Amino acid sequence: MSAVALTINGRTKLTGLFGDPVEHTLSPAMHNAAFTALGLNFVYVPFRVPKEALGSAVTAVRALGLAGVNVTVPHKEEVLPYLDHVSEEASLIGAVNTIVNENGQLKGYNTDARGFMRAVRETGFDAQGREAVVIGAGGAARAVCAALALAGVKRIAIFNRTYARGEALAAEVAAATGVETEALLWEELGRSGTGVLRAAEIVVQTTTLGMHPDEEGCPLVSGEAFRPGQLAVDLIYNPPQTRFLRLAAAAGAATQNGLAMLLHQGAAAFELWTKCTAPLEVMRRAVFGNARL
Numbered sequence: 001m002s003a004v005a006l007t008i009n010g011r012t013k014l015t016g017l018f019g020d021p022v023e024h025t026l027s028p029a030m031h032n033a034a035f036t037a038l039g040l041n042f043v044y045v046p047f048r049v050p051k052e053a054l055g056s057a058v059t060a061v062r063a064l065g066l067a068g069v070n071v072t073v074p075h076k077e078e079v080l081p082y083l084d085h086v087s088e089e090a091s092l093i094g095a096v097n098t099i100v101n102e103n104g105q106l107k108g109y110n111t112d113a114r115g116f117m118r119a120v121r122e123t124g125f126d127a128q129g130r131e132a133v134v135i136g137a138g139g140a141a142r143a144v145c146a147a148l149a150l151a152g153v154k155r156i157a158i159f160n161r162t163y164a165r166g167e168a169l170a171a172e173v174a175a176a177t178g179v180e181t182e183a184l185l186w187e188e189l190g191r192s193g194t195g196v197l198r199a200a201e202i203v204v205q206t207t208t209l210g211m212h213p214d215e216e217g218c219p220l221v222s223g224e225a226f227r228p229g230q231l232a233v234d235l236i237y238n239p240p241q242t243r244f245l246r247l248a249a250a251a252g253a254a255t256q257n258g259l260a261m262l263l264h265q266g267a268a269a270f271e272l273w274t275k276c277t278a279p280l281e282v283m284r285r286a287v288f289g290n291a292r293l
């Protein structure tokens with residue numbers, strides 16, 4: 001497919017991102033490259049939407065006839081009551097990251113879970129019957145736990161700084177999917193938790209520890225918990241190699257950073273808006289080319 005120049009005219013369909021902050025987002029580069037490559041008359045624009053403006057921003061999606069938007073921090077959970085319909089996956093996760101405007105009806109989806117699973121499958125990981133550890137229990141962890149449970153893992157152990165939040169997530173995932181779950185104390189991560197981590201085939205770091213500018217942040221003090229044959233995933237992509245990933249790689253584990261999930265959640269959103277197959281390689285080049293590698 002040959003690339004055509006992006007032209008804005010009276011038929012251009014508008015998509016974008018609602019979040020705060022949005023200055024460092026890679027999504028416009030990824031989506032606009034994809035629209036251009038397929039010759040689709042769409043454009044993607046980031047909008048900084050402060051917390052108190054979320055309701056009016058969603059009203060504007062209907063009023064201005066936007067084709068749809070992505071939703072990011074801090075609105076992923078708060079946006080649910082403003083929508084006409086929420087997908088089963090997004091309801092299970094309790095968060096929406098993609099809105100589709102179908103003739104004024106706003107439908108909410110969560111493509112983070114699908115994006116995460118597509119990303120880890122690229123490494124050859126098969127979730128069926130595996131043991132997983134998830135570090136963190138925020139919005140991203142909810143999507144990761146739902147994805148792993150729906151993909152057939154046997155067990156998920158969750159470590160979170162605020163134990164009650166990890167405990168609530170473990171209980172919800174078990175009740176909704178029947179997968180065995182356990183919430184563990186944050187303080188055990190470097191102690192008895194090491195055995196739980198070593199036993200797992202996949203360890204997913206979903207906290208903000210290690211994210212720019214806190215680049216030395218890491219939930220683990222050593223790489224003792226890692227081993228060859230394991231997959232260590234960090235959802236952070238800035239920096240591309242967190243301390244968590246460096247510890248895992250040094251211990252012989254396979255690693256993946258958050259760019260692959262970012263790419264695949266974006267591709268899934270693109271498909272919901274355009275009903276076209278996402279040009280994955282074009283989007284991958286846009287994301288990886290713009291990331292600070």
Ligand code: NAP
Nearest residue numbers: 136137138139140141161162165206207208235258261262
């Ligand atoms: P969130 O809902 O705010 O959750 C933050 C998580 O980090 C919570 O578990 C929180 O623990 C923990 N945390 C924060 N500061 C901590 C500290 N100092 N020590 C220990 N734990 C700490 O955020 P989110 O939406 O889940 O996002 C989390 C990360 O995932 C971000 O880095 C985000 O960029 C990334 N992400 C990546 C993608 C992708 O496509 N690659 C998609 C979504 C998110 P408490 O519960 O104790 O507060």
